[in-house]
Amino acid sequence: MTTLPNTEQVWEALAQIPDPEIPVINVVEMGIVREVQIEGPKAIISMTPTFSGCPALHLIREQLEKTARSLGFAEVEVKTVLSPPWSTDWITPEAKERLRQYGIAPPKPAQEQGSLIALEAAPTRCPRCGSFDTSVKNTFGPTLCKAIYVCNNCKEPFESFKTV
Amino acid sequence: MRSEVREALIAKLTALADDEVILAHRGSEWTGHGPILEEDIALANIVQDELGHATLWYGLRQQLDGSDPDQLAFFRDAYGYRCCELVELPKGDWAFTMLRQYLYDLYEALWLEAAQHSTYKPLAEAVQKIMREERFHLQHTQAWVERLGQGTDESNRRLQQALDMQWGYAQQLFVPIPGEELLVAEGIVPDLLPLRERWLEHSTRHLQNAGLKLPINPGYQPTSRAYHTEHLWSILAEMQSTARWDAEAKVW
Incomplete structure:
Protein backbone atom coordinates (compact mmCIF):
# COMPACT_ATOMS: atom_id res chain seq x y z
CA MET A 1 0.00 0.00 0.00
CA THR A 2 1.35 3.38 -0.96
CA THR A 3 1.24 6.30 1.40
CA LEU A 4 -0.04 9.58 0.12
CA PRO A 5 2.16 12.64 0.51
CA ASN A 6 1.41 15.28 3.13
CA THR A 7 0.46 18.87 2.29
CA GLU A 8 4.05 20.05 2.46
CA GLN A 9 5.07 17.50 -0.15
CA VAL A 10 2.17 18.54 -2.35
CA TRP A 11 3.31 22.16 -2.12
CA GLU A 12 6.80 21.06 -3.12
CA ALA A 13 5.49 19.18 -6.13
CA LEU A 14 3.31 22.11 -7.23
CA ALA A 15 6.36 24.38 -6.98
CA GLN A 16 7.82 22.41 -9.88
CA ILE A 17 5.14 23.77 -12.25
CA PRO A 18 6.47 26.73 -14.21
CA ASP A 19 4.21 29.64 -15.03
CA PRO A 20 3.18 28.96 -18.65
CA GLU A 21 3.92 32.50 -19.80
CA ILE A 22 6.94 33.29 -17.61
CA PRO A 23 8.68 29.93 -17.17
CA VAL A 24 11.43 31.27 -14.88
CA ILE A 25 9.00 31.41 -12.00
CA ASN A 26 6.70 28.70 -10.74
CA VAL A 27 3.01 28.90 -9.92
CA VAL A 28 3.64 28.76 -6.16
CA GLU A 29 6.12 31.67 -6.14
CA MET A 30 3.69 33.54 -8.33
CA GLY A 31 1.12 33.39 -5.54
CA ILE A 32 -1.43 31.56 -7.69
CA VAL A 33 -1.73 28.52 -5.42
CA ARG A 34 -3.46 29.67 -2.25
CA GLU A 35 -4.18 26.53 -0.27
CA VAL A 36 -3.64 22.78 -0.27
CA GLN A 37 -5.91 20.52 1.76
CA ILE A 38 -5.89 16.77 1.98
CA GLU A 39 -9.01 14.85 2.89
CA GLY A 40 -8.23 11.14 2.82
CA PRO A 41 -7.63 10.16 -0.84
CA LYS A 42 -8.64 13.59 -2.04
CA ALA A 43 -6.50 16.66 -2.63
CA ILE A 44 -8.16 20.08 -2.73
CA ILE A 45 -6.10 22.84 -4.27
CA SER A 46 -7.27 26.44 -4.19
CA MET A 47 -5.95 28.74 -6.88
CA THR A 48 -6.57 32.39 -7.68
CA PRO A 49 -6.43 33.94 -11.14
CA THR A 50 -3.78 36.59 -11.79
CA PHE A 51 -5.71 38.49 -14.45
CA SER A 52 -9.28 37.29 -14.93
CA GLY A 53 -8.88 36.96 -18.71
CA CYS A 54 -5.48 35.27 -18.57
CA PRO A 55 -5.47 32.46 -21.16
CA ALA A 56 -2.88 30.53 -19.13
CA LEU A 57 -5.43 29.83 -16.38
CA HIS A 58 -6.80 26.77 -18.15
CA LEU A 59 -3.35 25.31 -18.49
CA ILE A 60 -2.36 26.07 -14.89
CA ARG A 61 -5.55 24.43 -13.63
CA GLU A 62 -4.86 21.32 -15.72
CA GLN A 63 -1.29 21.10 -14.54
CA LEU A 64 -2.21 21.46 -10.88
CA GLU A 65 -4.64 18.63 -11.26
CA LYS A 66 -2.23 16.44 -13.19
CA THR A 67 0.57 16.99 -10.70
CA ALA A 68 -1.63 16.13 -7.71
CA ARG A 69 -2.85 12.99 -9.46
CA SER A 70 0.70 11.91 -10.22
CA LEU A 71 1.36 11.98 -6.46
CA GLY A 72 -1.26 9.28 -6.04
CA PHE A 73 -4.44 11.16 -5.16
CA ALA A 74 -7.47 9.39 -6.54
CA GLU A 75 -9.50 12.55 -6.49
CA VAL A 76 -8.32 16.09 -7.08
CA GLU A 77 -10.39 19.22 -6.86
CA VAL A 78 -9.03 22.53 -8.09
CA LYS A 79 -11.05 25.39 -6.65
CA THR A 80 -10.93 28.99 -7.83
CA VAL A 81 -10.95 31.64 -5.14
CA LEU A 82 -11.27 35.35 -5.89
CA SER A 83 -10.83 36.82 -2.45
CA PRO A 84 -8.52 38.35 -1.51
CA PRO A 85 -7.73 39.35 -5.11
CA TRP A 86 -4.31 38.36 -6.39
CA SER A 87 -1.63 40.96 -5.88
CA THR A 88 1.86 41.18 -7.34
CA ASP A 89 2.99 41.68 -3.73
CA TRP A 90 2.55 37.92 -3.37
CA ILE A 91 5.34 37.19 -5.84
CA GLY A 114 -8.98 52.67 -3.75
CA SER A 115 -9.03 54.95 -6.76
CA LEU A 116 -9.42 53.81 -10.33
CA ILE A 117 -7.94 56.93 -11.82
CA ALA A 118 -4.57 56.81 -10.01
CA LEU A 119 -1.47 56.78 -12.18
CA GLU A 120 1.53 54.59 -11.58
CA MET B 1 -32.22 34.97 -0.85
CA ARG B 2 -35.87 35.47 -1.87
CA SER B 3 -36.67 33.96 -5.23
CA GLU B 4 -37.63 37.26 -6.90
CA VAL B 5 -34.33 38.81 -5.75
CA ARG B 6 -32.47 35.79 -7.02
CA GLU B 7 -34.20 36.03 -10.41
CA ALA B 8 -33.37 39.72 -10.65
CA LEU B 9 -29.74 39.05 -9.75
CA ILE B 10 -29.48 36.35 -12.43
CA ALA B 11 -30.85 38.82 -14.97
CA LYS B 12 -28.47 41.58 -13.85
CA LEU B 13 -25.41 39.31 -14.00
CA THR B 14 -26.46 38.24 -17.48
CA ALA B 15 -26.74 41.85 -18.61
CA LEU B 16 -23.31 42.69 -17.16
CA ALA B 17 -21.71 39.67 -18.81
CA ASP B 18 -23.43 40.16 -22.16
CA ASP B 19 -22.22 43.76 -22.40
CA GLU B 20 -18.65 42.61 -21.83
CA VAL B 21 -18.82 39.72 -24.28
CA ILE B 22 -20.20 41.75 -27.15
CA LEU B 23 -17.96 44.75 -26.51
CA ALA B 24 -14.97 42.39 -26.30
CA HIS B 25 -15.89 40.80 -29.59
CA ARG B 26 -16.27 44.18 -31.28
CA GLY B 27 -12.86 45.17 -29.97
CA SER B 28 -11.33 41.93 -31.16
CA GLU B 29 -12.30 42.87 -34.72
CA TRP B 30 -9.37 45.29 -34.64
CA THR B 31 -6.83 42.55 -33.97
CA GLY B 32 -4.40 42.70 -36.86
CA HIS B 33 -6.02 45.92 -38.11
CA GLY B 34 -5.09 48.47 -35.45
CA PRO B 35 -3.70 51.83 -36.64
CA ILE B 36 -0.31 50.97 -35.15
CA LEU B 37 1.03 47.74 -33.72
CA GLU B 38 1.14 48.97 -30.12
CA GLU B 39 -2.50 50.02 -30.20
CA ASP B 40 -3.47 46.77 -31.80
CA ILE B 41 -1.89 45.02 -28.81
CA ALA B 42 -3.36 47.43 -26.28
CA LEU B 43 -6.92 47.02 -27.50
CA ALA B 44 -6.55 43.25 -27.70
CA ASN B 45 -5.41 43.32 -24.05
CA ILE B 46 -8.30 45.51 -22.97
CA VAL B 47 -10.93 43.35 -24.60
CA GLN B 48 -9.30 40.18 -23.32
CA ASP B 49 -9.76 41.64 -19.84
CA GLU B 50 -13.41 42.39 -20.65
CA LEU B 51 -13.86 38.79 -21.68
CA GLY B 52 -12.32 37.77 -18.36
CA HIS B 53 -14.87 39.96 -16.57
CA ALA B 54 -17.67 38.30 -18.53
CA THR B 55 -16.36 34.93 -17.34
CA LEU B 56 -16.59 36.14 -13.76
CA TRP B 57 -20.17 37.46 -14.18
CA TYR B 58 -21.33 34.28 -15.92
CA GLY B 59 -19.55 32.34 -13.17
CA LEU B 60 -21.57 34.14 -10.51
CA ARG B 61 -24.73 33.34 -12.42
CA GLN B 62 -23.65 29.70 -12.61
CA GLN B 63 -23.42 29.61 -8.81
CA LEU B 64 -27.06 30.72 -8.67
CA ASP B 65 -28.70 28.65 -11.39
CA GLY B 66 -26.12 26.14 -12.60
CA SER B 67 -26.07 27.57 -16.13
CA ASP B 68 -23.02 26.85 -18.25
CA PRO B 69 -21.12 30.04 -19.27
CA ASP B 70 -20.07 28.59 -22.63
CA GLN B 71 -23.66 27.67 -23.44
CA LEU B 72 -24.78 31.18 -22.60
CA ALA B 73 -22.12 32.84 -24.70
CA PHE B 74 -22.11 30.55 -27.72
CA PHE B 75 -25.53 28.93 -27.98
CA ARG B 76 -27.97 31.71 -27.14
CA ASP B 77 -29.49 33.68 -29.97
CA ALA B 78 -30.02 37.42 -30.09
CA TYR B 79 -33.45 37.20 -28.45
CA GLY B 80 -31.84 35.71 -25.36
CA TYR B 81 -29.01 38.24 -25.12
CA ARG B 82 -29.37 41.16 -22.69
CA CYS B 83 -26.56 43.44 -23.84
CA CYS B 84 -27.17 47.13 -24.42
CA GLU B 85 -27.29 48.45 -27.97
CA LEU B 86 -24.18 50.61 -27.62
CA VAL B 87 -21.89 47.58 -27.59
CA GLU B 88 -23.58 46.07 -30.64
CA LEU B 89 -22.83 48.92 -33.03
CA PRO B 90 -20.25 48.06 -35.69
CA LYS B 91 -16.72 49.06 -34.77
CA GLY B 92 -16.61 52.02 -37.18
CA ASP B 93 -13.32 53.90 -37.36
CA TRP B 94 -10.71 54.19 -34.61
CA ALA B 95 -12.36 57.28 -33.14
CA PHE B 96 -15.69 55.46 -32.92
CA THR B 97 -14.11 52.47 -31.18
CA MET B 98 -12.05 54.55 -28.74
CA LEU B 99 -14.97 56.78 -27.82
CA ARG B 100 -17.27 53.82 -27.16
CA GLN B 101 -14.60 52.12 -25.09
CA TYR B 102 -14.08 55.33 -23.12
CA LEU B 103 -17.79 55.89 -22.42
CA TYR B 104 -18.12 52.26 -21.38
CA ASP B 105 -14.92 52.16 -19.29
CA LEU B 106 -15.98 55.26 -17.37
CA TYR B 107 -19.37 53.70 -16.64
CA GLU B 108 -17.76 50.42 -15.65
CA ALA B 109 -15.19 52.09 -13.40
CA LEU B 110 -17.85 54.10 -11.58
CA TRP B 111 -20.16 51.09 -11.30
CA LEU B 112 -17.37 48.94 -9.88
CA GLU B 113 -16.33 51.59 -7.38
CA ALA B 114 -19.89 51.73 -6.11
CA ALA B 115 -20.39 47.96 -6.20
CA GLN B 116 -17.32 46.99 -4.19
CA HIS B 117 -19.32 47.13 -0.98
CA SER B 118 -22.12 44.94 -2.30
CA THR B 119 -23.94 42.98 0.39
CA TYR B 120 -23.71 39.92 -1.88
CA LYS B 121 -20.23 38.69 -1.04
CA PRO B 122 -19.44 36.79 -4.27
CA LEU B 123 -20.26 39.95 -6.23
CA ALA B 124 -18.13 42.15 -3.97
CA GLU B 125 -15.21 39.74 -4.42
CA ALA B 126 -15.50 39.70 -8.21
CA VAL B 127 -15.66 43.50 -8.22
CA GLN B 128 -12.44 43.76 -6.19
CA LYS B 129 -10.78 41.53 -8.73
CA ILE B 130 -12.03 43.43 -11.77
CA MET B 131 -11.20 46.87 -10.39
CA ARG B 132 -7.51 46.10 -10.46
CA GLU B 133 -7.66 45.56 -14.19
CA GLU B 134 -10.11 48.25 -15.08
CA ARG B 135 -8.02 51.21 -13.99
CA PHE B 136 -5.56 50.52 -16.81
CA HIS B 137 -8.41 50.69 -19.33
CA LEU B 138 -9.83 54.05 -18.39
CA GLN B 139 -6.38 55.59 -18.23
CA HIS B 140 -5.76 54.41 -21.78
CA THR B 141 -9.05 55.30 -23.43
CA GLN B 142 -9.41 58.72 -21.85
CA ALA B 143 -5.97 59.57 -23.19
CA TRP B 144 -7.17 58.57 -26.67
CA VAL B 145 -10.23 60.78 -26.43
CA GLU B 146 -7.99 63.72 -25.56
CA ARG B 147 -5.50 62.88 -28.30
CA LEU B 148 -8.11 62.57 -31.04
CA GLY B 149 -10.19 65.51 -29.84
CA GLN B 150 -7.24 67.87 -29.71
CA GLY B 151 -5.38 66.31 -32.63
CA THR B 152 -6.16 67.40 -36.17
CA ASP B 153 -9.35 68.82 -37.65
CA GLU B 154 -10.05 65.42 -39.09
CA SER B 155 -9.53 63.46 -35.87
CA ASN B 156 -11.71 65.96 -34.01
CA ARG B 157 -14.41 65.75 -36.68
CA ARG B 158 -14.44 61.96 -36.56
CA LEU B 159 -14.59 61.88 -32.78
CA GLN B 160 -17.39 64.42 -32.78
CA GLN B 161 -19.29 62.30 -35.30
CA ALA B 162 -18.85 59.27 -33.07
CA LEU B 163 -20.09 61.24 -30.06
CA ASP B 164 -23.18 62.50 -31.90
CA MET B 165 -24.02 58.92 -32.77
CA GLN B 166 -23.20 57.25 -29.43
CA TRP B 167 -24.36 59.74 -26.80
CA GLY B 168 -27.97 58.59 -26.81
CA TYR B 169 -27.04 54.92 -26.95
CA ALA B 170 -24.69 55.32 -23.97
CA GLN B 171 -27.58 56.49 -21.78
CA GLN B 172 -28.95 52.94 -21.86
CA LEU B 173 -26.12 51.88 -19.55
CA PHE B 174 -28.04 53.68 -16.81
CA VAL B 175 -31.47 52.22 -17.48
CA PRO B 176 -32.25 49.68 -14.72
CA ILE B 177 -33.36 46.22 -15.79
CA PRO B 178 -36.77 44.98 -14.64
CA GLY B 179 -36.47 44.07 -10.95
CA GLU B 180 -33.22 45.95 -10.41
CA GLU B 181 -34.87 48.04 -7.68
CA LEU B 182 -35.08 44.88 -5.56
CA LEU B 183 -31.31 44.44 -5.84
CA VAL B 184 -30.67 48.09 -5.02
CA ALA B 185 -32.94 47.88 -1.97
CA GLU B 186 -30.94 44.91 -0.68
CA GLY B 187 -27.62 46.67 -1.32
CA ILE B 188 -26.58 44.04 -3.87
CA VAL B 189 -25.95 46.46 -6.73
CA PRO B 190 -25.56 50.26 -6.75
CA ASP B 191 -28.38 52.60 -7.73
CA LEU B 192 -27.78 53.72 -11.32
CA LEU B 193 -29.28 57.17 -10.90
CA PRO B 194 -26.51 58.81 -8.83
CA LEU B 195 -23.97 56.91 -10.93
CA ARG B 196 -25.38 58.51 -14.04
CA GLU B 197 -24.88 61.94 -12.47
CA ARG B 198 -21.24 61.19 -11.77
CA TRP B 199 -20.76 59.72 -15.23
CA LEU B 200 -22.28 62.80 -16.86
CA GLU B 201 -20.10 65.07 -14.78
CA HIS B 202 -16.86 63.20 -15.57
CA SER B 203 -17.59 62.56 -19.23
CA THR B 204 -18.88 66.07 -19.94
CA ARG B 205 -15.79 67.65 -18.45
CA HIS B 206 -13.41 65.32 -20.25
CA LEU B 207 -15.16 65.54 -23.62
CA GLN B 208 -15.34 69.32 -23.49
CA ASN B 209 -11.69 69.58 -22.50
CA ALA B 210 -10.94 67.45 -25.54
CA GLY B 211 -12.66 70.06 -27.71
CA LEU B 212 -15.95 68.27 -28.31
CA LYS B 213 -19.49 69.55 -28.18
CA LEU B 214 -22.12 67.54 -26.39
CA PRO B 215 -25.02 66.81 -28.71
CA ILE B 216 -27.95 69.16 -28.09
CA ASN B 217 -30.35 66.51 -29.23
CA PRO B 218 -29.30 63.20 -27.62
CA GLY B 219 -30.99 61.24 -30.40
CA TYR B 220 -32.22 57.69 -30.06
CA GLN B 221 -32.04 56.34 -26.50
CA PRO B 222 -32.72 52.61 -26.19
CA THR B 223 -34.54 51.59 -23.04
CA SER B 224 -35.06 47.83 -23.01
CA ARG B 225 -32.35 45.20 -23.14
CA ALA B 226 -34.87 42.79 -24.66
CA TYR B 227 -34.55 44.69 -27.95
CA HIS B 228 -31.48 44.81 -30.11
CA THR B 229 -30.06 46.40 -33.21
CA GLU B 230 -29.83 44.31 -36.37
CA HIS B 231 -26.06 44.20 -35.78
CA LEU B 232 -26.37 41.75 -32.90
CA TRP B 233 -27.53 38.99 -35.25
CA SER B 234 -24.50 39.25 -37.50
CA ILE B 235 -21.97 39.57 -34.69
CA LEU B 236 -23.40 36.47 -32.98
CA ALA B 237 -23.42 34.57 -36.25
CA GLU B 238 -19.71 35.18 -36.52
CA MET B 239 -18.81 34.83 -32.84
CA GLN B 240 -20.76 31.59 -32.35
CA SER B 241 -19.93 29.91 -35.65
CA THR B 242 -16.99 27.84 -34.39
CA ALA B 243 -18.77 26.60 -31.27
CA ARG B 244 -21.93 25.78 -33.22
CA TRP B 245 -19.89 24.04 -35.90
CA ASP B 246 -17.99 21.94 -33.40
CA ALA B 247 -19.14 22.18 -29.79
CA GLU B 248 -16.21 20.05 -28.65
CA ALA B 249 -13.66 22.41 -30.15
CA LYS B 250 -10.94 23.23 -27.66
CA VAL B 251 -11.14 26.62 -25.97
CA TRP B 252 -7.64 27.66 -26.94
Missing part, protein backbone atom coordinates in the same frame (compact mmCIF):
# COMPACT_ATOMS: atom_id res chain seq x y z
CA THR A 92 8.29 36.17 -3.68
CA PRO A 93 11.44 38.38 -3.59
CA GLU A 94 13.53 35.56 -5.12
CA ALA A 95 11.05 35.24 -7.98
CA LYS A 96 11.11 39.00 -8.52
CA GLU A 97 14.89 38.85 -8.82
CA ARG A 98 14.59 36.03 -11.34
CA LEU A 99 12.12 38.12 -13.33
CA ARG A 100 14.67 40.91 -13.48
CA GLN A 101 17.41 38.55 -14.67
CA TYR A 102 15.00 37.24 -17.29
CA GLY A 103 14.61 40.79 -18.63
CA ILE A 104 11.26 41.69 -17.10
CA ALA A 105 11.19 44.62 -14.69
CA PRO A 106 9.55 43.21 -11.55
CA PRO A 107 6.37 44.76 -10.12
CA LYS A 108 6.65 47.50 -7.53
CA PRO A 109 4.97 47.36 -4.13
CA ALA A 110 1.22 47.64 -4.76
CA GLN A 111 -0.40 50.84 -3.52
CA GLU A 112 -3.83 51.14 -2.07
CA GLN A 113 -6.28 50.22 -4.80
CA ALA A 121 3.83 56.62 -9.36
CA ALA A 122 6.99 54.62 -8.63
CA PRO A 123 9.75 54.79 -11.29
CA THR A 124 10.54 51.67 -13.26
CA ARG A 125 14.09 50.48 -13.41
CA CYS A 126 15.62 49.04 -16.58
CA PRO A 127 16.27 45.32 -15.91
CA ARG A 128 19.35 45.43 -18.15
CA CYS A 129 21.38 48.51 -17.20
CA GLY A 130 19.59 49.47 -13.97
CA SER A 131 18.79 53.02 -15.09
CA PHE A 132 15.67 54.74 -13.78
CA ASP A 133 15.56 56.87 -16.93
CA THR A 134 12.81 54.84 -18.59
CA SER A 135 9.52 55.64 -20.32
CA VAL A 136 6.30 53.71 -20.86
CA LYS A 137 5.74 52.83 -24.49
CA ASN A 138 2.54 50.92 -23.97
CA THR A 139 0.54 50.21 -20.82
CA PHE A 140 -0.34 46.92 -22.47
CA GLY A 141 2.09 44.27 -23.58
CA PRO A 142 2.31 40.79 -25.09
CA THR A 143 0.50 39.35 -22.05
CA LEU A 144 -2.14 40.88 -19.77
CA CYS A 145 0.29 41.17 -16.86
CA LYS A 146 2.96 43.24 -18.60
CA ALA A 147 3.54 46.75 -19.97
CA ILE A 148 6.19 47.81 -22.47
CA TYR A 149 8.92 50.30 -21.58
CA VAL A 150 12.00 51.65 -23.23
CA CYS A 151 15.22 52.52 -21.44
CA ASN A 152 16.47 55.99 -22.39
CA ASN A 153 19.94 55.12 -21.13
CA CYS A 154 20.76 51.82 -22.86
CA LYS A 155 18.05 52.32 -25.51
CA GLU A 156 16.68 48.81 -25.04
CA PRO A 157 12.96 48.15 -24.95
CA PHE A 158 11.84 45.89 -22.10
CA GLU A 159 8.76 44.42 -20.48
CA SER A 160 7.63 45.41 -17.03
CA PHE A 161 5.32 43.45 -14.78
CA LYS A 162 2.21 45.48 -14.00
CA THR A 163 1.76 46.27 -10.33
CA VAL A 164 -1.64 45.14 -9.16
